[in-house]
Amino acid sequence: MVDDRDLLKVVSGIIGEERTSDDCCMIKVGDDNIILSTDMLHESTDFPRGMTDWQIGWMSAAVTLSDVASCGAVPLALLLAAGLDEPERISGITAGAKDCCERFGAELAGGDIDFHSELTIVTTGIGRVEDEYYKTRRGAKPGDIVCVTGTPGCAGAALEGSERYWKNLVEPLPAVREGRLLAVAGVSSMMDVSDGIALSLYDLSGSSCVGFEISMDNLPLSPGVSPEMALYSGGDFGLLFTCGRDILPVTGVDCTVIGVVTDSGEVLCDGVLVERRGYSHRWMEEI
Numbered sequence: 001m002v003d004d005r006d007l008l009k010v011v012s013g014i015i016g017e018e019r020t021s022d023d024c025c026m027i028k029v030g031d032d033n034i035i036l037s038t039d040m041l042h043e044s045t046d047f048p049r050g051m052t053d054w055q056i057g058w059m060s061a062a063v064t065l066s067d068v069a070s071c072g073a074v075p076l077a078l079l080l081a082a083g084l085d086e087p088e089r090i091s092g093i094t095a096g097a098k099d100c101c102e103r104f105g106a107e108l109a110g111g112d113i114d115f116h117s118e119l120t121i122v123t124t125g126i127g128r129v130e131d132e133y134y135k136t137r138r139g140a141k142p143g144d145i146v147c148v149t150g151t152p153g154c155a156g157a158a159l160e161g162s163e164r165y166w167k168n169l170v171e172p173l174p175a176v177r178e179g180r181l182l183a184v185a186g187v188s189s190m191m192d193v194s195d196g197i198a199l200s201l202y203d204l205s206g207s208s209c210v211g212f213e214i215s216m217d218n219l220p221l222s223p224g225v226s227p228e229m230a231l232y233s234g235g236d237f238g239l240l241f242t243c244g245r246d247i248l249p250v251t252g253v254d255c256t257v258i259g260v261v262t263d264s265g266e267v268l269c270d271g272v273l274v275e276r277r278g279y280s281h282r283w284m285e286e287i
């Protein structure tokens, strides 16, 4: 079985690790730092039954604005390419994406339309960030603390049938304001937790060449959300970040310290190795 992270190693061998180890890429244009990110979602793996087309548009915009936010950037614009199984779905999807963009300060500024046997949406986000506020997955240092915003696991709980968290799942809120505030406050590394805390800790560990020691008791849990869900389920779009102890609290950011950065290279929870699993795309074939 291979997953998207295995394939990313292939891509990284061709275009360079630098380009595959962050939520976004950064391109310098004159004095500006332009932030770019793209995501593909499709019906069978990302849009649970019962979602409206408006929510599908909203979620598609939100996942990409979340990546832009995780770099400390201000979102500017979003492009949405829709591979439609039914042509009439375009109106709801576009309205949802536009509403999400407007809520978070971006413009839905273009896209593409084609036929596809399975509804497939690709969103590409563009943002801007100053040198000093640009954040990546690469700055975590041993001795830093590691923190998350919001309450992870709610989207996962909804997938397991908890109706109270349905909106968390289908209308996720990218942490655009929080990402910016944390960047300005001077965190050392940052990413979003779209694929769950466990996988995100491994991603951060790989990019920063550090380890983590977190504690189950520290995980912020909403009612009915198990520590297991908080660690291993995705779709919540909080931010995972590291920083020196002196930086918190950051006014306007609801976050929780879940552990510390170590130099071991291992991701441990209460002294036990965290499983490297979460939300990932898988193929049966070997490569």
Ligand SMILES: Nc1ncnc2c1ncn2[C@@H]1O[C@H](COP(=O)(O)OP(=O)(O)O)[C@@H](O)[C@H]1O
Pocket: 008, 011, 015, 019, 020, 021, 022, 023, 024, 025, 037, 038, 039, 067, 194
């Ligand atoms: N097929 C690809 N070609 C080039 N770069 C890719 C490809 N897939 C992913 N990447 C890049 O690898 C990085 C990590 O991707 P990913 O783990 O999907 O990030 P995220 O989950 O934050 O969207 C991103 O910067 C992304 O742009």
Ligand SMILES: Cc1ncc(C[n+]2csc(CCOP(=O)(O)OP(=O)(O)O)c2C)c(N)n1
Pocket: 039, 040, 041, 044, 045, 046, 047, 048, 063, 067, 155, 159, 169, 194, 195, 234, 235, 236, 279
């Ligand atoms: C079946 C299902 N599981 C989980 C989710 C929650 N969810 C919504 S978008 C998303 C992440 C999108 O994954 P990916 O395309 O890998 O985006 P990236 O992590 O690369 O930003 C998740 C986990 C969902 N909507 N449906």
Ligand SMILES: [Mg+2]
Pocket: 023, 066, 067, 070, 191, 192, 193, 194
């Ligand atoms: Mg991301």
Ligand SMILES: [Mg+2]
Pocket: 037, 038, 039, 063, 064, 067, 194
């Ligand atoms: Mg993404």
Ligand SMILES: [Mg+2]
Pocket: 038, 039, 040
């Ligand atoms: Mg991705």
